[in-house]
Amino acid sequence: MSDMILSRRGFISASLLAGGGLLFDLAMPVARAADGTPIILTAFIRILPDNRVIIGAKNAEIGQGAKTMLPMLIAEELDVDWNQVTIEQTHADAKIFGGQSAGGSRTTPREWLPTRQAGAAARAMLVAAAAAQWAVAPESLRTAGGKVSDPASGKSATYASLAAAAAKLPAPDPATLTLKDPATFRIIGQSVGGVDTPAIVAGKPLFGIDFKMPNMLYAVLETCPAHGGTFKSANLDAVKALPGVAHILTVKGDGTPESGYDGVAILSKSWWTANQARETLKVDWDMSAVSSFSTQAYAAQAAEKRKGKADGDIVRTGDIATAFAAAAKTVSADYDYPFLAHGTLEPQNCTALFKDGGIEIWAPTQNPEGGRALVAKALGLPPEKVRINFTRIGGGFGRRLMNDYMVQAASIAAQLPGVPVKLLWTRQQDIQRDFYRPAGWHGFRAALDKGGRLTAFHDHFITFGKDGKPLRSAEMPASELPAGLIDHVLLEQSFLATNMPTGWLRAPGSNALAFVTQAFLDEVAQAAGKDLPTLMLELLGDPRDLPRGGNAPPFVTGRARAVIEKVVTMAGWADRKALPRGTGKGFAFYYSHSGYFAEVVEVAMIDGMPKVKTVWVAGDVGSQIINPINALHQAQGSVIEGLGQALSGQIITQVDGAVEQANYDTHPYLRINDAPQIIVEFVKTAYPPTGLGEPALPPVIPALVNAIHAATGKRIRTLPVTAEMLV
Incomplete structure (x- = not known):
């Protein structure tokens, strides 16, 4: 440490x-x-x-x-x-x-x-x-x-x-x-x-969705279909007159997604009754400031941005112009990826009781102190008057670092002192009211010398920002590889405006950046007449520590080398060309959350789509695996989630600013029958143990698309993977 x-x-x-x-x-x-x-x-x-x-x-x-x-x-x-x-x-x-x-x-x-x-x-x-x-x-x-x-x-x-x-x-x-x-x-x-x-296993109540209290009322909350829309009016009296409806209340947000947007809450002794009453509710929303944002508009704006000068540099080392002018060969490609929702199995929920000038909360939260601060501010209470009790969380992936649902439940309960209130979202609301992994567009260039060595690297990264700064989870670190490994690097960034709340999704930033950088470097390796593991080992060079800025631990090239060498042995990489036609193996390495992971994916093309057969994972998270069975599950779960993101995950916003996806049928995840065999081995090193919740996810996505290229000759530069890309 x-x-x-x-x-x-x-x-x-x-x-x-x-x-x-x-x-x-x-x-x-x-x-x-x-x-x-x-x-x-x-x-x-x-x-x-x-x-x-x-x-x-x-x-x-x-x-x-x-x-x-x-x-x-x-x-x-x-x-x-x-x-x-x-x-x-x-x-x-x-x-x-x-x-x-x-x-x-x-x-x-x-x-x-x-x-x-x-x-x-x-x-x-x-x-x-x-x-x-x-x-x-x-x-x-x-x-x-x-x-x-x-x-x-x-x-x-x-x-x-x-x-x-x-x-x-x-x-x-x-x-x-x-x-x-x-x-x-x-x-x-x-x-x-x-x-x-x-x-x-016994189905006992542990999760927030299970929590109950005597005399508790269930609440549903209707908010604007377009993020950031404000309340104008609603047929409150008509809804209040419905059988079983105990209260109908308006909730005023502060205009930020963290503290909750404007909404209308319907309360009943039965969640079903309250949710059915929501069907009768008619709200007039003011969406004038947020209805012009859409997926189609973002793509068009990014295309224009790509043609021009970037808004600013992330890192610039060496002399990019001279290095490209002297190159024996250059490689260029454009990559992009969509917004993603978290899709936690347990929808957002929170139970709150306002009593005696304070509030007690039962919540599945990943960030309780952040929630305490938001609730205290929303209700005008000192923080010590907000008590937060943990419930088990039915899926987080970063979504429950944001506590909007806690603020919403507290704001409703504060209007009904002495009455326990349980706010529970529907699946549709959970997907359409998320803090999304931001979309991004990358324009890459790479320069190679006569010996096939990478000499210069350029990425124009277009994503979402405000006031010249990236939105949450839209950042790219200045240490993004191959920065630090070669002399001439330019990583630059341009920003688009959006009304979409953005947030951390498992392996924030890395889940997208690994895809684009390692998939593009696979193209670079092919142009240089070598494979990606060979290119990465050449770039890493002798074992040494590379500073990463701030308080971040250094990047240790020797640890990266070890997991790369381990996984190619595990996966029989050297024999990959003997695979049958329509089958291929792809490799990727990524450093994320202090973990070093290299992965190989084997796919077979079946009915025009890739079927993932096996994934090999080699990871280094330090000297000690504290709980081996849980470590295995974390790595396997990361792989499965990453594959699901790559093969089917996307959030599309329509011209009215509303999210199109509404459930797992339109924002699907990997099913058990599609889950591959996942073989995991850890390389122990003399470094203090680090976490395992995230670092195994990022490399599987580029390893997958690199495997698809090996099987089909087709380059996947846009996610999610579709059958049309492989024709």
């Missing part, structure tokens, strides 16, 4: 529970970010009188495994058996628990060291208590299975029996803690099933 500096002291308070158990309130400011901001870890470890241990899971669970993984780290260093552990979800409160957001594959790198220190600190206090009782040196004692033992005397004591004495001891200095040698891990590195899996 080179960007973290351990502080000299933390603090631990220990207190007795009724019945003789011990509560460790571990509030340890054990680390500081590079900007000096404390990274505060707070976790509750409760040791019960029967020696069972309850560990609080502080981060939201989306299926990424954090609710199981973080307690695994504590349990390992506490030195208890996993079958002693019960996991409980905490509520959301950064002042108590520290950072609790779930996004950017940051949980593992952020918590790997501090969370282990939390467990080690509690263990140290229990050992100190035993040492004092037995009049021996603490370092002579051993721990295992929730017990402290003295090899010399044969004495042993359970943690529960030491609780009273441990509670009276001073807290250890984190700098004095000795963490376990990874060779002695008994929990970390073992496959542990998800803590919620048995309940999910």
